[in-house]
Amino acid sequence: MEIKPAAMVIPKDTSHLEQGKYGPVFPRTPACYGFTIIAKVKPGHADAIRGYGGTLAKALETDPYLLGPLKLHYLRWVLFDDDTRFMYQGIFDTDFDKYTEDAVMLFRKAGVDTVFEHLEGFPEDWKTNTEAFVRFVREHQCNSFMEYGEYPYVTADEIKKALNVKNALSQMLDQLQ
Template sequence: MTVAHDPTRPAALAIPKEGYFERVEGPHGPLFPKTPANYGFSILGKVKPGREETIRAYAKTIEAAVAATPDVLAPLKLHYLRWLLFPIKGDLYFMYQGIFDTDFDKYMDDALSLFLSTGITTVFVNLEDFPEDWKDNRTAVIRFFREHQVPSFLEYAEYPYVSADEIKKALRMKAALTIALDQLQ
């Protein structure tokens, strides 16, 4: 049974510790549910010693890639992406938080294809336990993400279950309407 969601009414969802309500297997393991914020995951990994500046510089690489080709990350159907560096007991950790419109399996497939097709190296090479042969070993990459995922236990959205494409369409319609109304004045 499909539940109808009102995208104009905020929604929150408490998620069990396992990260899902009912275990449904996908090609790469259990599929996590779509929440009001859509799909997403958070990865926490220990940074290899001496790699902090490399990670920070890599953020500039992504910034430049998006500036040069605004739709370079479009295959990922991202809403938001957030990277954090923080110390835990003297070690440096990296957290990747992403919210997107596809399930985990599709996101992983699309992300690996994107990195391989663009030649952009993934930031995760700077983390301990990330497979050295990541370009040729999809299984090991997926295992890394599964093992380093920290599931959320609450997700909230002001405009729940709305895709990035729907948001962009609404913004284009708003811009067109604004232009039309400005021309009437």
């Protein structure tokens, strides 16, 4: 079966979308699920945000599966406008409601903070108030209007399985030589 690239346009008006626990349930696109938020950085906190990136990278070296429950494909963090604004972009395999609930649970369980604590208006009680966390994200969410996938609708687990099969086949062929 050939996998063909695909794109999907996401309507500006989301009022017709099914409503989940925390608002509209955006459709799964060829790029899977995801969201982008843009928020103001608390004055003087840009270095802390960069430092948190390093902390997270080190934690993943220790436990590469730390963020596994989030079913992530990619995360991208960007500081811009002279370090006064922050963009968080995540692409993942679950819908928004599940992702945000899993994120709060994961950080609470791991006893770690979130980079969002360095953003203006982020709720201090986010670990015990998932709805406040979600409200912040929704208020700062910048919806995409088109998403493209070179390998559409493929989950991170499916990609990892395919790579494991490829590696096993490669090893088997190497042994035959």
